[in-house]
Amino acid sequence: MIFSRITKAALDRFRSSLTLRALVYTVALSGTALIVLGGVLSVSIGNGLFTRKTEQAIIESNRAKFTVSRLFEGVTGQGSWKLEQALAEVVPELESIGVSQTRQVAFLHSTNQPNKKNLSSPTSAGMDLSLITEDFRTLVSSEVGLQSRTVQILRAGESTPAILIGQKFVLPGGHNYELYLVYDMYNEQQTLVFVQRTLVLGGFVTLMIIGFFSFLVTSWLVRPVQEAADASELLANGDLDRRLAVRGTDVAAVLATSFNHMADSLQEKITAMADLSKMQQRFVSDVSHELRTPLTTMKLAADYLYENKDGLPQFTERSIVNLHGQMDRFDVLLADLLEISRYDADGVEPMFEVHDMNGVVGVCLAAIQPFADSKDVYLEADIPSGAVQCEMDSRRIERILNNLLTNAIEHGEGKPVLIKVAQNDKAVAVSVTDQGIGMNQNELSQAFDRFWRADPSRKRTTGGTGLGLAISFEDAQLHLGQLEVTAEPGLGACFRLTIPKRHDITDFESPLPLAVLKA
Numbered sequence: 001m002i003f004s005r006i007t008k009a010a011l012d013r014f015r016s017s018l019t020l021r022a023l024v025y026t027v028a029l030s031g032t033a034l035i036v037l038g039g040v041l042s043v044s045i046g047n048g049l050f051t052r053k054t055e056q057a058i059i060e061s062n063r064a065k066f067t068v069s070r071l072f073e074g075v076t077g078q079g080s081w082k083l084e085q086a087l088a089e090v091v092p093e094l095e096s097i098g099v100s101q102t103r104q105v106a107f108l109h110s111t112n113q114p115n116k117k118n119l120s121s122p123t124s125a126g127m128d129l130s131l132i133t134e135d136f137r138t139l140v141s142s143e144v145g146l147q148s149r150t151v152q153i154l155r156a157g158e159s160t161p162a163i164l165i166g167q168k169f170v171l172p173g174g175h176n177y178e179l180y181l182v183y184d185m186y187n188e189q190q191t192l193v194f195v196q197r198t199l200v201l202g203g204f205v206t207l208m209i210i211g212f213f214s215f216l217v218t219s220w221l222v223r224p225v226q227e228a229a230d231a232s233e234l235l236a237n238g239d240l241d242r243r244l245a246v247r248g249t250d251v252a253a254v255l256a257t258s259f260n261h262m263a264d265s266l267q268e269k270i271t272a273m274a275d276l277s278k279m280q281q282r283f284v285s286d287v288s289h290e291l292r293t294p295l296t297t298m299k300l301a302a303d304y305l306y307e308n309k310d311g312l313p314q315f316t317e318r319s320i321v322n323l324h325g326q327m328d329r330f331d332v333l334l335a336d337l338l339e340i341s342r343y344d345a346d347g348v349e350p351m352f353e354v355h356d357m358n359g360v361v362g363v364c365l366a367a368i369q370p371f372a373d374s375k376d377v378y379l380e381a382d383i384p385s386g387a388v389q390c391e392m393d394s395r396r397i398e399r400i401l402n403n404l405l406t407n408a409i410e411h412g413e414g415k416p417v418l419i420k421v422a423q424n425d426k427a428v429a430v431s432v433t434d435q436g437i438g439m440n441q442n443e444l445s446q447a448f449d450r451f452w453r454a455d456p457s458r459k460r461t462t463g464g465t466g467l468g469l470a471i472s473f474e475d476a477q478l479h480l481g482q483l484e485v486t487a488e489p490g491l492g493a494c495f496r497l498t499i500p501k502r503h504d505i506t507d508f509e510s511p512l513p514l515a516v517l518k519a
Contacts, residue, residue: 019215019222026214027207034203038196045195049188054148054163057183060103061146061165064094064181068107068169075172080117083171091122094181103183106132110141110168110176119175128153131164132180140166140178153184160186224252228259240267302327350393350478352503357388357397357421357428364401365419368409372417377409382420390428390501396475397499400483401430403468404495408434412492426500426508427481433494433516439487447485448473480506488516 014020071089075082087107094105104124109115111134123129131151140147148165162184169177227244234242243263244256306324309317365379372379408417412434420431439447450470469483476483481499498510 018225019218022218022222023211023215026218027211030210030214031203031207034207038199038203041199042192042196046192049192050161050185053183053185053188057103057148057163057165057181058146060097060183061167061181063097064105064179065167067093067097068179072171080119083117083119083173083175087120087122090179091124095124103181106180106182108132108137108178108180110178111137112141113176117175121177127182131162131182132166136164136166137178140180141168141176144168151182153182155184155186160184160189221252224255228255231259231263235263235266240270299327299331348474348478350396352391352393354389355392355394355397357390357392357423357430358383360392360394360397361401361419361421361430364398364405368402368405371406372409375409375412376414377412378416379405380416380418382418384421384423388421388423388428390423390499391503392479392499393475396478397497400472400475400497401432403472404432404497407468408432408436408493408495412436415492420512422511423501424509424511426505427498427510428501429496429498429510429512431494431496431512431514433492435492438489438492438516439485440489444485444487448483482510484514486514486516491516 014024068090071086071093075086090107091105095103104127106121106123106127106129108121108123109119131153136147136149146165146167148163151162151164152159153162154160162182164180164182166178166180169179171177224244231242231244240263243260246253246256246260302320302324305320309320312320361381361383365381369379405417405419413436415435417435418431418433420433422429448469450467473483476497476499479499480503481497483495483497485493485495487493494514494516496510496512496514498508498512500506500508
């Protein structure tokens, strides 16, 4: 578990750090190049040492040939004791010459000729005759000149490569002999080991130096990119005055210049859009307030006509009824515009008191019931027993629930609407679920946007500005709560309002699921 965490942290760090990735790639590629170069040098040096040793061994072996011939000068094949005396001098004589070589000597009677005089086969002390195999002896006795092969001998308890060179001799009296010289390469092997260790150590030190300077160079090159990334993050968070320092005329300077131009352009456009938004908000607020006075006068007149419509001609009475209804609708629309303008101006002052959520839901259901009856929609309530107390601005919560219930009835296609209330230790939630047309993902992402309607071409009976859900969302935020929605096309939608029981509670979970009823 700990190892997996460390591995994950290391991988995350590797993915997020451009400097680290560049350093790792540089060191890895440099290390690979050093390994290949070190291997080539090691093989080349080893081959050179072996070739040089072989050439020296051949030279010494040719000298040994003349030395042996000199020892047997004047010796005839008649007297065995003279042959034995000469044979006894071969090994000491050959071991005493060729000071540049460390070697062992074996002067053996050929196996392809009977040794009728029992002549000796002198060898160096401690020489391993198993190195001289039968097939090599056959090769030496049948060929003219020097024959060589590489063997392994033990020296100081370690296996050491050596060169075995053989050549044949015919002694006085027709006796066939074979001279074998063993030249060990212990010194050459130690030299190669020393070179290899030097290459490894030098390669490691070189790799560390490459890594250090790669880190310095990469950090220097990445610094402008990192500064641009940090400045972009700050710019995205609203720090529109952030700019990059322009140094020199290289690509980093071009990047800084382009970034600064982009930031200037964004700042100008955002400032212009902010000014325009403020003008629009001021216009909406001013128009809404200015309309309030004539609307009040018109509504009073419409109410007076509505109250005295009896006895008037049928056409006039119908016109007065329509006028009264449209004036009520106009009043609602104007109230929505005024409310959203208050939120834009940070002029909303909530009045929090402890209320029973069940009671608030009951009031909303009673108020919306006539509209539900007109749509032939059954309202099903799932309310827990006992009080569900929490701090709230009851007027605003009622407004949220009224908007949610109105939308559910309007879009529910005449199917039942379910209202649920639940609580836990920290929060209270109310969900409104319908089984109507639902929404797709694109519509869900815009559900709480101002002036947005899921289907503006669809026939609506209640009308509206498209501000209802936007105001409801602001009301939920005012309570430090959440207004969420989920939907499936053709299956319906579920809106869930969750608010904390007290305003000092900031970490809470909703006691109700957010899910659409399945068919």
